[in-house]
Amino acid sequence: MKTSIYKKLILLTLAVVVCTISNAQQSDSLMNYLEQAAKNNPTVLQKLAEYEASLQKVPQVGSLPDPELSTGIFLSPMELVGGKQVADIRLMQMFPWFGVLKAAKDEMSLMAKAKLETLCDAKLQVFYDVQRTYFELQKIDQSIRISEENLEILRTVERLSLVKFKSAAISSPASSSGGSMAQVSTSAATASSGGMSGMGGSSASNPVQANPASAGMNSSPMASSGSSGLADLYQVQIEIGELENSISLLKNQRQTVAARFNSYLNRKPQTPVQLAEKLSANSLDISLQTVSDSMLQNNPMLGMLLYEQQSLDARKEMVTKMGYPMIGLGLNYSLIGKAMEVMTAPEMNGKDMVMPMVTVTLPIYRKKYKAMQEEVKLQKTATEQGFQATANALQTEYYEAIQLFQDAQRRMKLYQNQSDLANKSLNILMKSFSASGSGLTDLLRIQQQTLDYETRQIEAIADNNTAIAWLKRLMANSKNQ
Numbered sequence: 001m002k003t004s005i006y007k008k009l010i011l012l013t014l015a016v017v018v019c020t021i022s023n024a025q026q027s028d029s030l031m032n033y034l035e036q037a038a039k040n041n042p043t044v045l046q047k048l049a050e051y052e053a054s055l056q057k058v059p060q061v062g063s064l065p066d067p068e069l070s071t072g073i074f075l076s077p078m079e080l081v082g083g084k085q086v087a088d089i090r091l092m093q094m095f096p097w098f099g100v101l102k103a104a105k106d107e108m109s110l111m112a113k114a115k116l117e118t119l120c121d122a123k124l125q126v127f128y129d130v131q132r133t134y135f136e137l138q139k140i141d142q143s144i145r146i147s148e149e150n151l152e153i154l155r156t157v158e159r160l161s162l163v164k165f166k167s168a169a170i171s172s173p174a175s176s177s178g179g180s181m182a183q184v185s186t187s188a189a190t191a192s193s194g195g196m197s198g199m200g201g202s203s204a205s206n207p208v209q210a211n212p213a214s215a216g217m218n219s220s221p222m223a224s225s226g227s228s229g230l231a232d233l234y235q236v237q238i239e240i241g242e243l244e245n246s247i248s249l250l251k252n253q254r255q256t257v258a259a260r261f262n263s264y265l266n267r268k269p270q271t272p273v274q275l276a277e278k279l280s281a282n283s284l285d286i287s288l289q290t291v292s293d294s295m296l297q298n299n300p301m302l303g304m305l306l307y308e309q310q311s312l313d314a315r316k317e318m319v320t321k322m323g324y325p326m327i328g329l330g331l332n333y334s335l336i337g338k339a340m341e342v343m344t345a346p347e348m349n350g351k352d353m354v355m356p357m358v359t360v361t362l363p364i365y366r367k368k369y370k371a372m373q374e375e376v377k378l379q380k381t382a383t384e385q386g387f388q389a390t391a392n393a394l395q396t397e398y399y400e401a402i403q404l405f406q407d408a409q410r411r412m413k414l415y416q417n418q419s420d421l422a423n424k425s426l427n428i429l430m431k432s433f434s435a436s437g438s439g440l441t442d443l444l445r446i447q448q449q450t451l452d453y454e455t456r457q458i459e460a461i462a463d464n465n466t467a468i469a470w471l472k473r474l475m476a477n478s479k480n481q
Contacts, residue, residue, distance in 0.1 A: 029274045030130075030276070033130055033134065033261075034127055034130055036265045036267075037127065038123060038127075040266040041265065041266060042266055043122050043125075044119070044123055046122075047115070047118055047119040047123075050119075051115040054115040055112050057108040057112070058108045058109055058112065060108075061101070061104035061105060061107070064094075064095065064101070067091060067093040068090075068092045068093075069089075069092075070092075071088070071089050071090075072087060072088040073088075074086055074087065082351060083337055084336065084337040084338070084339055085334055085335070086335045086336065087335040088333075088335070089332070089333040089334075090331070091332075092329070092330030092359060093329055094327070095326065095327045096321070097321045099317070100322060107312075107314040107315045108311075110308075111307070114305075114308050115304075117300040117301070118301075118304055120300040120476075121300035124300065125473070126264055127469075127473065128469055128470065128473040129264050130264050130265070131465070131466070131469040132466050132469060134275070135465045135469075137257055137258060137261060137275055140254045141254070142279050142458040144247060146451065146454045146455055147243055147246055147455075150450070151240065151244065154236060154243060155240065156430075157433070157444070158236045160433060161233040161440065164232070165230055235440065239448070243451075279461050281412060281464050281465065291471050295475045299390075299394055299475075300476070302391060305386055306387070308383050309380060309383050312383060316377070316380075319369065319372040325361050326361040327360055329356075329358060329359075332355040332356075332357055333352065333353070334352060335352055336351060336352050336353060338350030394474060397470075397474060398474055401467050402467075404463055404467040405464065405471065407463070408463040408464035409464060411457075411459075411460035415453050415454075418453045419450065419457055422449045426443070426446045426447055426450050429443040430443065
């Protein structure tokens with residue numbers, strides 16, 4: 001029986017791993033991690049030990065009670081008609097009522113099968129946790145990659161802004177000298193027209209009044225351009241600082257998630273985790289109705305509760321028959337020594353006596369047996385309610401997984417389209433900014449949108465893969481493997 005159970009466990013592991021990997025089209029690294037988790041995960045090993053311990057209960061309850069051997073020795077041999085009784089030896093074996101041992105073995109065998117179902121459920125949960133954490137690590141790595149690429153874009157914008165600011169600073173002194181020359185020429189023109197003013201020409205004062213304003217208008221755009229370039233540079237540096245902080249946060253988060261991932265494999269927290277370079281979206285190659293039907297038929301937790309119900313039926317039969325009498329068969333052997341003088345039946349002098357014995361228990365105190373039967377009845381009611389509660393919880397999980405899957409599918413399409421449009425807009429604005437130095441605000445806004453859309457697209461892909469792993473975990477077939 002034990003060999004066949006191990007074969008079932010090996011086939012279950014292979015079936016789940018092959019189903020997960022072949023359908024999800026994952027890399028070899030994830031397959032290796034799943035195999036390591038099946039072998040080394042402490043929770044799985046704990047459930048395996050509990051299952052093996054439950055198997056040892058079957059021969060315990062299926063065996064007869066130990067026989068009783070009692071011996072009595074007479075310090076002074078007792079005088080009998082046919083000799084002297086020296087010792088008395090008694091051997092007794094008790095037999096439960098017919099069917100009690102069989103019912104007890106059935107109960108423990110079914111409880112062992114229930115433990116096997118908990119082992120299968122633990123393996124499925126570990127497989128799901130490994131996949132979910134693996135996808136989360138991939139999402140973080142891809143987010144770091146996207147953020148670093150956008151950081152390079154921002155550094156390019158920073159260099160362009162710096163060039164723009166320096167150009168404005170270089171052109172500013174020339175503009176100032178140009179303004180002085182204009183003032184000088186204006187003064188000369190005023191001096192030459194002084195005679196005309198003396199001749200009564202009042203209109204000559206208008207150019208003199210307009211020239212200062214004209215000079216101010218000529219110097220103002222350059223000062224505004226320099227301050228604008230410096231503000232643009234500061235704005236880009238602010239964005240760079242924010243993005244560098246986000247990258248550092250993601251790297252710290254990756255260390256935490258990697259430690260959790262290694263804990264599922266029972267490895268040191270600092271052990272490196274090898275991931276696939278590309279995070280691709282998996283496909284659910286079965287219908288959602290198939291998932292629902294398979295979940296209610298084959299989920300290990302439901303199977304465990306069904307086995308518990310069957311074990312309680314066997315226990316009910318056992319406690320019912322325990323209320324019947326137990327029969328004991330035994331043998332009494334009397335050791336007789338020879339007497340010196342025997343008047344009657346000399347042929348019996350010193351002959352040992354053998355006496356068969358039968359013992360019957362009288363279960364007349366019925367209260368405890370009725371309480372045992374009532375206990376089993378209430379336990380079965382509790383198990384039935386537990387089955388219904390588990391089925392309801394699985395249905396809730398099923399709809400939550402479907403919601404996550406459908407939402408991820410929708411977001412993948414949306415953010416793919418949004419990301420393409422944002423990248424096109426970013427390329428156009430980068431060319432415009434490189435050529436004219438204008439439109440930095442729009443450039444930074446589109447760059448931030450591009451980063452957000454690419455990150456959200458990665459999150460949607462990770463959620464899609466997690467939802468598929470979740471659905472497969474709910475529908476896993478643990479029977480007839």
